[in-house]
Amino acid sequence: MLQTIAFSILDGVLYGMLLFMMSSGLTLIFGMMGVLNFAHASFYMLGAYFAYTIGLATGFWAALFLAPILVGAVGAAVERYGLRRVHAYGHVPELLFTFGLAYVIEELVALFWGTVPVAYRMPELLSATAFTLFELDYSRFKVFILLISVVMFGGLWLLLKKTRAGLVIQGSLSRPDMVGALGHNVPRVFMMVFAFGCALAGLGGVVGGIHFVTDPGMAFMMGPIVFVVVVLGGLGSVPGALIASLLIGVLQTFFLSVNFSLAGTIGTLGIENSGFFGVLWHMEAMRLAPVLPFLLLVLTLIIRPRGILGKREA
Template sequence: MEFTLFTLLNGVSYGLLLFMLSSGLTLIFSMMGVLNFAHASFYMLGAYVAYAISSWLGFWPALVLAPLVVGAAGALVERYGLRPLHKFGHIPELLFTFGLSYLMVELVQLVWGRAAVAYPIPRELDRALFTVFSTSFPMYRGFMMLVAVLMLIAIWLLLTRTR
């Protein structure tokens, strides 16, 4: 029973993590018709920007500011990089975003180095959300699941309540 419950919760938490990664890619392609091969690189950039901001201001400001910074960067790329290419079809967009992906990886490696950076779990989330018998479910996973569900609701409202 305990094993099944935690296996189910771990599967749901990883599924929600994949949802957070894939929902943006799906929305960009379905609504804008853009094949964005740099999408995962923007997520990577967001993680490193959050790492940098959290070292200065802490976890909670980084949680708010990093998506705004990377979202602004994405808007600039769309406006000045992708929009002029859109009239030429998917191949130029694909080549541009593929090259941008390489550029972003190199930029991150120049700024933060080639080795992965250690990012500890914030102390507010570094405890058990609940415990069944002797096994605990971490609070940070529960928080991530909550953020993913809120994101799902926000996307659903955006798609069903707007034109």
């Protein structure tokens, strides 16, 4: 039992950090631009496919750097020639634009790479065992994912809180007229922020495509959970996104690994396995795991609409 709990926590932290890698870019884009990008998970998918294709020619390590740059370039083009023009008409057209863009990207991926999963594998160097706990091996690749996500969080925090560029980015959201009067090109700042957020999603796809699966459905599989992380953590809060990612990752993995029910844990208390509440009382945690993030989302919106560390009510 102790072995199961220990590994469910380790795997939960790993899954949570992967969620943070995917959601941090969306948190940055919304926090700095006020744009809730429905196509964000599609840039995560592009990162996986770009890394797979580049890796065939150059290997994984070059793809790790080049794929996010290419995804960022695609994001910059989307913002410059699409989203910027739609932005003038309000938030609803923005949402519809990004929603349609997600389907366009999915169809393009299926057209170029096919509809079946591609053989995207981890490099040989990271396939070895990093350490052994309770006679079970933990691979170097999982440790590598944790290191990448920690570096990403530290870099984002330093960028937004300790650099002049971070002040310009935050000022461009709250007072774009003042930032423009100081000589900064506000539309270019927004384009760079959007591109950087997409590049972060692409970086998540580089490692997430190996850990999960790389196929045209990966965006719609992870997209809803990414939005849950952003709302639960607080719209625009990078530390909040980290906390929400770890919370969802650990709880969902724990529910999948350590199977239990309320009836078995607390006792039946006279409730029979009949009717709606009886079924819920005896339902196994494994069956509740897929819906757990969305249950947290609903409870958060009811109890604390601004999220864990959110400061804006929007």
